[in-house]
Amino acid sequence: MASIPQDFIELVRSSTDIVNVISGYVPLKASGKSFKGLCPFHNEKTPSFHVNPERQIFHCFGCNEGGDAFKFLMLYDKLSFVESIEQLAGRAGLQVPRRSGPAQKEDKERSVLLRIQDEAAKFFQERLHHSPEGARAIAYLRKRDFTDETIRDYGIGFAPDQWSSLLDYLSKKGVRAELIERAGLAIPRKSGQGHYDRFRNRVMIPIASEMGRTIAFGGRILGDGEPKYLNSPESPIYNKSSVLYGFHRAKDAIRKTGTAILMEGYMDCLQAYQAGVKNTVASCGTSLTSGHARLLKRYTDKIVVNFDPDDAGMRAARRSIDLLLEEGFDVGVLTLPDGLDPDNFIRAHGREHYEKLVSEATSFIAFLIQEASKRYDVGTPRGKAALLDDVLPVIGKIPNRVERMGYVGPLAEYAGITDGAVLDELRRHVETKAPRFKLPAVEATPVKLAERELIRWILSSPEDSAILDEIEEEDLEGLVTAPIVRAMKEEKITGTLSTDRLLDRLEPDALKNQLTRIMTEPSPLGPRQSSRDCLNGLRRERWQRELSRLRGQQAQGADDDNLTAEILSLARRIETLGRVETRA
Numbered sequence: 187m188a189s190i191p192q193d194f195i196e197l198v199r200s201s202t203d204i205v206n207v208i209s210g211y212v213p214l215k216a217s218g219k220s221f222k223g224l225c226p227f228h229n230e231k232t233p234s235f236h237v238n239p240e241r242q243i244f245h246c247f248g249c250n251e252g253g254d255a256f257k258f259l260m261l262y263d264k265l266s267f268v269e270s271i272e273q274l275a276g277r278a279g280l281q282v283p284r285r286s287g288p289a290q291k292e293d294k295e296r297s298v299l300l301r302i303q304d305e306a307a308k309f310f311q312e313r314l315h316h317s318p319e320g321a322r323a324i325a326y327l328r329k330r331d332f333t334d335e336t337i338r339d340y341g342i343g344f345a346p347d348q349w350s351s352l353l354d355y356l357s358k359k360g361v362r363a364e365l366i367e368r369a370g371l372a373i374p375r376k377s378g379q380g381h382y383d384r385f386r387n388r389v390m391i392p393i394a395s396e397m398g399r400t401i402a403f404g405g406r407i408l409g410d411g412e413p414k415y416l417n418s419p420e421s422p423i424y425n426k427s428s429v430l431y432g433f434h435r436a437k438d439a440i441r442k443t444g445t446a447i448l449m450e451g452y453m454d455c456l457q458a459y460q461a462g463v464k465n466t467v468a469s470c471g472t473s474l475t476s477g478h479a480r481l482l483k484r485y486t487d488k489i490v491v492n493f494d495p496d497d498a499g500m501r502a503a504r505r506s507i508d509l510l511l512e513e514g515f516d517v518g519v520l521t522l523p524d525g526l527d528p529d530n531f532i533r534a535h536g537r538e539h540y541e542k543l544v545s546e547a548t549s550f551i552a553f554l555i556q557e558a559s560k561r562y563d564v565g566t567p568r569g570k571a572a573l574l575d576d577v578l579p580v581i582g583k584i585p586n587r588v589e590r591m592g593y594v595g596p597l598a599e600y601a602g603i604t605d606g607a608v609l610d611e612l613r614r615h616v617e618t619k620a621p622r623f624k625l626p627a628v629e630a631t632p633v634k635l636a637e638r639e640l641i642r643w644i645l646s647s648p649e650d651s652a653i654l655d656e657i658e659e660e661d662l663e664g665l666v667t668a669p670i671v672r673a674m675k676e677e678k679i680t681g682t683l684s685t686d687r688l689l690d691r692l693e694p695d696a697l698k699n700q701l702t703r704i705m706t707e708p709s710p711l712g713p714r715q716s717s718r719d720c721l722n723g724l725r726r727e728r729w730q731r732e733l734s735r736l737r738g739q740q741a742q743g744a745d746d747d748n749l750t751a752e753i754l755s756l757a758r759r760i761e762t763l764g765r766v767e768t769r770a
């Protein structure tokens with residue numbers, strides 16, 4: 187699994203507190219010895235997500251996800267196992283030992299591409315501040331009311347109006363043109379010979395990853411020229427559908443305010459940041475994707491869409507609303523007065539006025555009705571029908587039925603028809619679609635109480651691990667947790683039995699989740715019951731299975747004295763076992 191040494195993984199683990207890590211993402215409340223919160227992996231209103239500091243694991247009883255701090259980051263931040271170790275090692279101030287293997291080449295390319303972006307950013311900034319052309323760019327930025335601090339703090343730069351200034355600069359540093367192309371900063375000439383700079387005569391805005399590393403650029407042309415905005419293409423380090431401009435700066439503010447403001451462009455965002463409105467992000471010249479939505483979902487459920495009031499902006503707003511509703515967001519729409527975009531509005535009216543309007547943003551439904559009523563005359567039956575056809579498919583996307591129904595009344599009132607008529611139409615729209623939301627998978631075979639408690643006993647008290655030697659393969663027949671018990675037996679032999687170690691080695695994830703569930707669930711057994719009772723419970727089931735097999739043979743006519751003796755002996759053994767409830 188990892189080319190990182192196991193003892194280093196253990197070191198990172200012991201230097202990490204899972205409560206500390208998770209509470210950076212999910213608000214947690216103390217509940218007895220553990221912590222509870224709303225699960226980030228499924229939609230819920232009452233907390234079923236538990237974090238256990240003693241065992242350093244989490245488990246959600248709603249969707250059955252569970253694991254250790256590494257697993258949490260893998261799920262939450264979509265990291266690989268190795269990346270999760272690196273991240274937690276970084277938090278703990280530990281240096282990851284160098285490793286080798288196929289992953290290394292890829293990592294090496296990524297780090298080279300990241301270094302190229304850093305160098306390019308440095309170059310663009312230097313050109314902005316120390317060249318005659320740069321002075322023109324600064325004048326332009328000042329005209330747009332950007333302060334020197336903003337220009338510096340947000341790493342804004344300038345790409346000269348030349349074909350190879352960045353290429354020349356980077357090749358002097360020993361970077362090959364192919365890599366500069368790979369980083370999205372150069373384009374190969376059509377002749378097949380050589381490259382030229384992608385960005386020329388543009389104000390350059392660095393686009394950062396969630397961790398704040400520069401991974402791409404957005405370039406605004408200086409003066410007239412096409413295209414007005416040009417962005418880096420996708421690259422091994424830049425995936426457009428999962429990067430939002432400003433996200434790394436905005437995420438804390440989004441969490442604090444409980445709202446994310448979605449804008450169209452980075453210039454809008456920059457203006458908002460400068461004014462102190464920090465909870466804003468922009469999709470960089472692409473339509474909003476579900477990847478973007480999921481990114482935001484980790485921090486908030488509420489989004490205010492504030493796009494430019496022109497036709498293109500309104501169409502983009504409409505598409506974003508569709509997607510955000512589908513992803514379960516509470517969506518508000520802000521249309522600024524006098525046809526202003528966020529950039530112009532904030533410059534003209536300031537932060538307070540802007541934030542007031544954000545707090546009063548209309549519900550998406552009012553926005554949709556408004557937009558539709560520009561196109562249809564709702565005074566006529568045909569207009570009413572067109573309005574419903576326009577708005578209902580959007581409402582149909584809201585996953586929560588109760589919430590969906592909440593929009594029936596306002597829509598009926600506006601269109602001047604009965605609630606019933608709207609409802610009928612809505613049903614038609616919702617039911618013609620395939621179900622969009624899957625329920626979390628539930629295991630088909632339940633874990634029996636005895637197996638569950640047995641595993642818990644053994645992992646909780648080391649002296650109970652001796653019982654593992656007594657567990658036979660036949661005891662595990664038909665048990666959901668059989669692979670866990672087998673792994674425990676092996677770990678006991680090598681002397682490395684622990685919950686952590688098991689979570690590392692168990693495959694697939696469903697088994698890990700099974701284990702975290704077992705270790706998180708409260709035990710229904712009294713203190714007088716023990717691992718011995720649990721094993722007895724399993725054994726009774728095993729012998730009963732054998733007994734019915736033998737009786738089956740007997741019934742089929744295979745009658746001899748041996749069989750009868752065996753049946754009697756089995757029945758007696760079952761009798762002598764203590765009684766323990768084995769059904770969960």
Ligand SMILES: [Zn+2]
Pocket residue numbers: 225226227228235246247248249250251
């Ligand atoms: Zn969950």
